[in-house]
Amino acid sequence: MARKRELSRGCMLCHRGGKMVLFVTGLCPRTCWYCPLSSERKGRDVIYANERLIQTPDDAEAVARLMSALGTGITGGEPLAVIDRVITFSKRLKQVFGDSHHIHLYTGKAPDEDTLRDLRGLVDEIRMHPPHDIWGRVAESPYRDSAVLAREMGFSIGVEVPSLPGTGDLSSILHYLDFLNINELEWGETNAEAMRERNMVLEDGIHNAVRGGRGWAGDLLNHPRVHWCSSSFKDSVQLRKRLLRVARNTARPFDQVTRDGTILYGVLKCVGTVLPPLFEQLDPGMYELKDGAVETAWWVITEFSDKMPGEKVIIERYPDRGLVVEVTPVA
Numbered sequence: 485m486a487r488k489r490e491l492s493r494g495c496m497l498c499h500r501g502g503k504m505v506l507f508v509t510g511l512c513p514r515t516c517w518y519c520p521l522s523s524e525r526k527g528r529d530v531i532y533a534n535e536r537l538i539q540t541p542d543d544a545e546a547v548a549r550l551m552s553a554l555g556t557g558i559t560g561g562e563p564l565a566v567i568d569r570v571i572t573f574s575k576r577l578k579q580v581f582g583d584s585h586h587i588h589l590y591t592g593k594a595p596d597e598d599t600l601r602d603l604r605g606l607v608d609e610i611r612m613h614p615p616h617d618i619w620g621r622v623a624e625s626p627y628r629d630s631a632v633l634a635r636e637m638g639f640s641i642g643v644e645v646p647s648l649p650g651t652g653d654l655s656s657i658l659h660y661l662d663f664l665n666i667n668e669l670e671w672g673e674t675n676a677e678a679m680r681e682r683n684m685v686l687e688d689g690i691h692n693a694v695r696g697g698r699g700w701a702g703d704l705l706n707h708p709r710v711h712w713c714s715s716s717f718k719d720s721v722q723l724r725k726r727l728l729r730v731a732r733n734t735a736r737p738f739d740q741v742t743r744d745g746t747i748l749y750g751v752l753k754c755v756g757t758v759l760p761p762l763f764e765q766l767d768p769g770m771y772e773l774k775d776g777a778v779e780t781a782w783w784v785i786t787e788f789s790d791k792m793p794g795e796k797v798i799i800e801r802y803p804d805r806g807l808v809v810e811v812t813p814v815a
């Protein structure tokens with residue numbers, strides 16, 4: 485019989501799409517060859533809440549409200565390179581959403597006692613990412629000491645790494661951890677060359693997953709405190725559920741929320757300020773004038789296309805006027 489997995493609290497909330505991703509800086513002292521950061525973020529001191537570029541704790545609070553966030557995952561870059569920022573943002577989120585707003589923090593560092601003291605009461609869970617070249621001796625490294633100390637101080641403590649050759653070596657530190665998360669290694673625009681140099685290839689033509697990850701983790705995957713996070717899970721469950729939460733909070737009466745969490749609506753372009761007579765028959769909540777165009781339900785555009793002269797399209801995009809996924813012209 486399969487043993488029950490002991491998922492971290494942060495992972496449980498993430499499975500529900502309930503975690504806001506707070507990227508606190510793209511700065512990082514390390515140069516991991518597999519670093520997945522995009523060129524817009526890598527090495528730049530920028531802050532993002534989910535996909536939105538932000539600046540202040542007010543902005544982060546607004547994004548968290550938009551998705552009815554149950555918690556926040558703080559990531560980077562190296563978040564502890566801007567520890568004051570981590571503290572300021574975490575404080576705000578805990579103040580406005582309460583202690584139950586679960587905060588987990590990624591770091592490439594092995595936090596010392598002073599750092600842990602600064603984070604206590606603000607960060608609930610710490611996920612350390614030791615450098616790849618020490619995985620074989622990680623149980624004799626400062627990461628083991630940090631794990632022991634963090635546990636004593638009441639943090640949930642784990643290691644989170646991408647699946648790389650040698651992942652199985654991390655079994656030596658498992659005894660000191662509450663969890664070990666292994667993320668399927670992903671091919672990206674900034675690490676593609678390093679992947680090719682190491683003869684890595686994609687698993688298939690659909691996902692970004694790199695072939696071989698599960699094999700590198702080996703028997704570790706059978707351990708109940710080890711969690712494998714696949715690339716397809718991140719897209720199909722984690723992101724989709726997060727988008728659905730935002731969509732439910734932000735969709736206009738005429739927006740259709742799709743099963744993927746995207747929004748569908750129709751646009752009649754260039755109407756200026758004079759609406760075609762058809763719209764006088766519609767409930768005012770069923771359309772909106774925006775930038776000289778009228779936005780309405782996609783089916784209004786397709787069904788009454790012949791009564792609306794001008795260019796018409798159906799748009800599918802991420803909620804809250806996010807990324808446009810598809811624009812379909814309507815004849």
Ligand code: SF4
Binds near residue numbers: 513516521560561613
């Ligand atoms: S520690 Fe993380 S952010 Fe820094 S270089 Fe490595 S993978 Fe990139």
